[in-house]
Amino acid sequence: MTAVEEKPARLISGPGxxxxxxxxxxxxGAVSRSVFQIATEFDRAPLAYSLxxxxxxxxxxxxxxxxxxxxxxRKAALVCCAAELAGVLxxxxxxxxxxxxxxxxxxxxxxxxxxxxxxxLLPLSALYWLRKSRNTVTP
Numbered sequence: 380m381t382a383v384e385e386k387p388a389r390l391i392s393g394p395g396x397x398x399x400x401x402x403x404x405x406x407x408g409a410v411s412r413s414v415f416q417i418a419t420e421f422d423r424a425p426l427a428y429s430l431x432x433x434x435x436x437x438x439x440x441x442x443x444x445x446x447x448x449x450x451x452x453r454k455a456a457l458v459c460c461a462a463e464l465a466g467v468l469x470x471x472x473x474x475x476x477x478x479x480x481x482x483x484x485x486x487x488x489x490x491x492x493x494x495x496x497x498x499x500l501l502p503l504s505a506l507y508w509l510r511k512s513r514n515t516v517t518p
Contacts, residue, residue, distance in 0.1 A: 390448045390456070395509050401501055404443040408494070409435030409486045414485070424483035428440040430470060434498070437463050441505065457509045464502035467491060471499065 391399050413431035444456040471490035474481050484493050491498025
């Protein structure tokens with residue numbers, strides 16, 4: 380008797396594919412920006428550049444979980460998207476309340492205003508899709 384290996388349920392069908400594309404773009408943008416800034420001018424705004432690097436890692440993990448698929452990946456993506464949203468809201472509010480703490484912008488500054496507010500809209504969209512896909516993902 381051979382064991383049947385089940386494929387993880389897909390999370391990238393329909394709107395999920397658009398989410399993967401947006402998260403992929405954000406990975407490239409946040410990581411490349413933070414690597415350059417950390418390498419060339421870290422002493423200017425270490426908090427801002429470090430937060431941009433964290434944002435890039437979060438985007439990368441979410442992209443991976445969406446592509447990986449399966450229920451475990453869906454749950455991990457839900458948790459990570461909720462943490463991402465919390466980060467955007469905290470950093471966005473912090474930049475409004477105390478702009479001097481951020482001599483340079485992060486990806487999440489002003490709720491992602493420098494990125495056309497995609498950083499605040501993306502986790503909201505992803506959370507909606509991931510909750511909706513709980514019952515509709517296909518193997």
